[in-house]
Amino acid sequence: MNKLEAKITQIQQSGAILLVDAEVDGQVFSALLIESATNPEWLQIGHSVNLVFKETEVSLAKNLAGTISIRNKMVCTVISINKGELLSKIEMKFNNYTIGSLITTRAVNALELIVNEEIIAMVKSNEISLMC
Amino acid sequence: MDPTFIETLLLTGKLAVFTTVILIILGLPLAYWLAYSKFRFKPFVEALVSMPMVLPPSVIGYYMLVVYSPRNWFGAWLGETFNLRLAFTFEGVLIASVIFSLPFMVQPLQNGLRSLPDSLREASYTLGKSKMTTFFRVLIPNIKPSIITAVALTFAHSIGEFGIVLMVGGNMPGETRVASIAIYDEVQSLNFSTANQYAFILFAVSLILLTTIYSVNKKHDPWKTI
Amino acid sequence: MENNIITIDIEKMMFTANGKLNLVVNTHINIGELVALFGQSGAGKTTLLRILSGLIKPDKGIVKFGETVWFDSSKGINISPKERNISFMFQDYALFPNMTVEENILFAQPKKSREDALELLAVFGLSEFSKRKPSGLSGGQKQRVALARALARKPQLLLLDEPLSALDADMRVALQNEIYQAHKLLGATTIMVSHDLNEVFRLASHVLCIEKGLIGRVGTPDEVFSDSSVSGKVQITGQIARIEKQDTINIVTVISGSNQIIKVIAFDNDMENLQVGDSVLVFTKAFNPIISKLM
Numbered sequence: 001m002n003k004l005e006a007k008i009t010q011i012q013q014s015g016a017i018l019l020v021d022a023e024v025d026g027q028v029f030s031a032l033l034i035e036s037a038t039n040p041e042w043l044q045i046g047h048s049v050n051l052v053f054k055e056t057e058v059s060l061a062k063n064l065a066g067t068i069s070i071r072n073k074m075v076c077t078v079i080s081i082n083k084g085e086l087l088s089k090i091e092m093k094f095n096n097y098t099i100g101s102l103i104t105t106r107a108v109n110a111l112e113l114i115v116n117e118e119i120i121a122m123v124k125s126n127e128i129s130l131m132c
Numbered sequence: 133m134d135p136t137f138i139e140t141l142l143l144t145g146k147l148a149v150f151t152t153v154i155l156i157i158l159g160l161p162l163a164y165w166l167a168y169s170k171f172r173f174k175p176f177v178e179a180l181v182s183m184p185m186v187l188p189p190s191v192i193g194y195y196m197l198v199v200y201s202p203r204n205w206f207g208a209w210l211g212e213t214f215n216l217r218l219a220f221t222f223e224g225v226l227i228a229s230v231i232f233s234l235p236f237m238v239q240p241l242q243n244g245l246r247s248l249p250d251s252l253r254e255a256s257y258t259l260g261k262s263k264m265t266t267f268f269r270v271l272i273p274n275i276k277p278s279i280i281t282a283v284a285l286t287f288a289h290s291i292g293e294f295g296i297v298l299m300v301g302g303n304m305p306g307e308t309r310v311a312s313i314a315i316y317d318e319v320q321s322l323n324f325s326t327a328n329q330y331a332f333i334l335f336a337v338s339l340i341l342l343t344t345i346y347s348v349n350k351k352h353d354p355w356k357t358i
Numbered sequence: 359m360e361n362n363i364i365t366i367d368i369e370k371m372m373f374t375a376n377g378k379l380n381l382v383v384n385t386h387i388n389i390g391e392l393v394a395l396f397g398q399s400g401a402g403k404t405t406l407l408r409i410l411s412g413l414i415k416p417d418k419g420i421v422k423f424g425e426t427v428w429f430d431s432s433k434g435i436n437i438s439p440k441e442r443n444i445s446f447m448f449q450d451y452a453l454f455p456n457m458t459v460e461e462n463i464l465f466a467q468p469k470k471s472r473e474d475a476l477e478l479l480a481v482f483g484l485s486e487f488s489k490r491k492p493s494g495l496s497g498g499q500k501q502r503v504a505l506a507r508a509l510a511r512k513p514q515l516l517l518l519d520e521p522l523s524a525l526d527a528d529m530r531v532a533l534q535n536e537i538y539q540a541h542k543l544l545g546a547t548t549i550m551v552s553h554d555l556n557e558v559f560r561l562a563s564h565v566l567c568i569e570k571g572l573i574g575r576v577g578t579p580d581e582v583f584s585d586s587s588v589s590g591k592v593q594i595t596g597q598i599a600r601i602e603k604q605d606t607i608n609i610v611t612v613i614s615g616s617n618q619i620i621k622v623i624a625f626d627n628d629m630e631n632l633q634v635g636d637s638v639l640v641f642t643k644a645f646n647p648i649i650s651k652l653m
Contacts, residue, residue, distance in 0.1 A: 001628055034591050034644040043589070052588075055625055084605030089625070100625060102607065126645035130589040251452035254413050257439040258446035259466045259511050269465065273456035 002058065002099050003131075004029070004051040011045060018043075020130065022051060025095045029072045031128035042132040050131040057127040058101035060090065061120045062111050070122040074099060078117050083108060092121060136305060137326065141333065144291055144310040147222070151229045151290040152283055155237040158230075159282065163241035164267065168253075182239070184232045193299025196228050200300070218300075225301035225308050229290050236285040244278025245271060280348045288341040292334060361424040362389050364515070364547065368409060368419030368429070372571065374400050381405055381571040387564065389424060392541050392548045394562035394579075401568045403551040404449070407517050410549065411446045412439035423515065444515040445508035449523070451500045453492035459503050460488040466510040475510065482506045482536065497524040502533065509540050516541070518550040522557060534560050555583065555597050555637055556613070583637070590641030594620060598636050601629065612640055 006022035006029060013019075018033040020043070029051055042049060059070070076092035076099060088108045090101045099121055113119070165171075166178060184192060200218040201207045210216045218224030248271065256266040272279070294312040301308030303317055311330045318327035364387040372379045381402040387393050395403040408414040410421065412428065415436055421429040428437045439446075445466075453462055463475040479485050482502045492500055501524050508516060521537065522530045538561055541548045552558050558565055558579050565582045567574035575582045583595040596614035603609075608629055612620045622640055624632075632638065 001625070031589075032643075032645065033589050040589075054623075056623060082606050084607075087605045087607060089606040100627075102623075102625075126643060129641070129643055249450060249452065251448040251450050252454060254411075254439070255446065255448060255452035255454075256465075258411050258413070258442075258444055258517075259507070260440050260443070260468060261465075262440060270454055270456070274454070 002053050002055060002097075004094075004097055006049055006051050008043070008045050008047050008049060011043070019125070022049060022130075024051065027074075029128065030125045031130055032126040033130065040132070043130070047132075052129045052131045053123050053127050055089065055100040055102040057123055058099065059122045060101055060103060060107075060111065060113075061122060062113075062117075064120050068122070069124075071125055072123045072128065074121045074123075076119055076121050078113060078115050078119055081108060081113055081115060092119060094121065134326075137329065139306055140309055140311055140314045140330070143222075143306065143308075144312075147226060147229055147297075147310055148287050148290040150226055151233055152237075152287045154226075154230050155233060155286050156279075156283060159234070159237035159241055159286075160272070163238050163245060164271070166238065166242045167245035182235045185235050189232065189293070189295030190299055192232060193228065193296045196224070196231075196296075196300050200224055220300070220302045220304060220308060222301075222307050225297050225310075228296045228300040229293060232293060232296050233286045233290050236289045237282045240278045240282035240285065241275065244275035244282075248274055277348050281345050284341045284345045288338045291337060363387060363424070364389060364410075365420060365422040366406075366410070368416035368421060370405060370409060370414065370416045372402060372405055376400060379571045383568075383573055385566060385573050385576065387547065387549070387566075389547050390545060391564050392538070392562050393550070393564045393566060394558040395549060395551045395566050395568060396553070396558055396582075397568035397574070399553070402571045403568050404519055406568065407446070407519055407549065407551055410515070411444050411517055412437060412442050413446070442515070443511075443513055444517060445511040445513040447504050447508040447516075447518045447521055449519045451492075451504040453500055453503055453507070455492055458489050458491055459484060459495070462492070462503060462507050463510045466507045468512060478506050478510055498526070498529050501525060505533070505537070505540070509544065512544065514546055516544065516546045516548040518548065520551050520553070522554075530557075531560075537561060555595055559583075559595070583639070588639070588641050589643075591644035592647055593639060593641045594618075595637065595639055596620065598632060598634050598638055601632075601634060612638060614640075 004024045006024045008020060008022045009028065010021040011018060013035070016035040018035055020031045020033060021028050022031065023029075031051060074094040076094045079091040079093055079098065082089045082091075083105050086105055087102055088105045090103065090108070090113065092099045092101065101121055162181070166174065166181070171177070197219055198204060199206050202211050202217070207218065210218065216223065218227065252270055252274065253266055256270045261269070292312060294316070297308065297310055298313055298316075303309050303313050309317070311334055315327045315330045315334075318324070318330070366386065367384045368381070370381045372381050379400075379402065383406055395406060397403055405414060409416050416429060416431065418431040419429070420427070420431075423442070427433075427435050428442055429435060454465065457465060460475055460479065463478060464470055464472065467475065476485070476488065479488050482505065484499065484502055484506065487495060487499060492503065495503065501521065505518075505521060508518070518537070522533050525533060534557060537548070537550070550557075550561065562579055564577070565579050566576055567582060594612070594614045596612040598610055599613045599619070600611040601608055608624045608626070610622045610624050610632075612622060614620055620640055
């Protein structure tokens with residue numbers, strides 16, 4: 001799984017749904033959560049948390065144009081491409097973090113990805129979990 | 133048949149039966165204690181019990197004669213209090229035989245108890261049973277092959293004992309003259325046919341007893357199956 | 359309050375295959391609860407059970423059942439197992455080989471009743487074996503006899519040392535229900551050693567984790583095994599049954615506490631300290647699962 005250290009900057013609530021904003025190296029990420037009966041004590045502004053998301057939820061884009069609904073975008077550099085028969089794992093550098101993405105080998109070929117290339121990795125807000 | 137021949141055989145049998153009965157009564161608690169006690173000097177007691185297996189019968193026989201002698205305080209006390217003389221009597225031979233056959237009774241019993249899983253005893257205790265109940269209802273029934281071995285070995289060994297009986301009992305017909313002594317005596321008198329009869333009977337009885345032990349132990353290989 | 363709890367505050371040096379380990383336990387158990395002792399082998403679970411039964415004497419401390427003192431090193435009190443009104447089910451069952459199944463049960467009864475013994479055997483599906491000796495039984499049957507015998511004593515404290523380890527999955531579930539029923543029926547306190555998360559979730563109302571001789575996490579199975587440090591709303595605990603490497607990923611099969619099989623994709627960096635048999639938390643967000651009615 002991918003893990004980014006972040007600090008909670010804003011919590012917006014509507015009914016049982018929470019939208020949590022957290023900063024990673026000055027860049028804001030948002031995570032969509034469902035309220036618990038007792039919200040854990042670490043879920044408050046100013047607290048440090050880990051943003052956790054699975055490699056399978058990371059989409060990749062090259063020369064992205066137009067607008068897109070996905071809020072969480074990371075500008076990364078490709079470190080390695082590990083091509084399997086159907087699935088490939090891409091490792092990228094985002095600031096000081098290593099981010100992994102699992103996409104189909106077809107998609108890797110269509111993107112014509114190469115090592116050291118700049119790429120945008122994207123994760124939907126509802127795919128990010130918080131972990132203390 | 134010659135009445136002294138019958139008398140000698142009966143005396144031999146009586147000595148073996150008495151020895152075995154006394155030893156099973158003494159041996160079971162002693163084996164229990166040796167199997168489970170955490171007493172610091174237990175190895176010393178174990179060594180003492182096993183001494184008859186390594187010492188020549190004449191050594192033990194000598195000490196017993198010394199103890200039995202009216203000049204020894206114990207012998208004197210026995211004589212004065214009970215009017216009992218042990219040297220060269222059946223009682224004296226019986227005590228010597230009990231001491232000398234002790235390891236043959238205790239060791240199989242002790243090994244039998246040790247080979248039982250501890251959990252059997254513990255299960256009985258946790259089910260609220262006393263040590264006594266556990267001993268008689270759980271331990272003893274589960275070491276039957278060891279008991280049979282111990283009894284047969286003790287019996288066979290006391291039938292065949294020669295040296296200590298000769299030392300302590302001598303060769304008194306009807307009192308201390310058992311078959312093994314008789315053989316020696318008859319051979320000394322060049323009376324080979326009688327010696328041969330005794331020898332054959334001892335040989336046959338011992339063979340039958342040992343065959344019994346081995347067939348019993350073959351049938352019970354109990355701790356593999358639970 | 360005092361008379362409703364089992365107080366345990368003991369120390370015992372254990373001599374294990376991996377050297378010395380000091381068992382230090384200071385906790386209490388509510389009387390009437392079904393408690394699981396959970397932890398790796400060699401952590402001290404069985405030793406603690408044996409201390410409670412009186413089979414092992416702690417180096418120091420106190421064991422109290424309600425107001426009754428079972429052990430108190432400062433006062434030199436050590437009540438024998440016989441006087442504690444407990445039952446202990448051993449890992450090796452410890453059935454008496456010289457007695458039939460029925461005699462084993464009769465032996466355990468505080469008040470002999472053949473009728474009760476036969477009824478108990480019927481409950482455990484052992485009626486047809488009542489005249490057999492333990493050597494004629496399968497592993498699972500022996501385990502059931504051992505459990506039935508432990509119950510026949512009608513103890514106030516039932517101690518089970520990995521009671522269901524020898525059984526296949528179906529039998530396990532059936533006997534888990536029986537242990538639960540028996541626990542309810544007796545109204546006894548039950549303490550059970552288990553490595554098996556399924557068992558713990560299914561049966562226990564309270565879990566004591568023992569790690570290297572010390573009490574770790576304590577609480578209900580949910581409190582102990584669910585992780586509130588994760589925001590994911592779908593949390594499943596289970597044990598890894600299989601790890602298959604495929605392409606660039608691993609497919610991990612996890613058997614959950616309710617005996618359901620879950621497959622999870624994991625990456626090499628996730629797998630670093632995971633292996634088959636490990637207890638794990640599988641979580642995802644409330645947004646991802648799709649729900650549909652069962653036919």
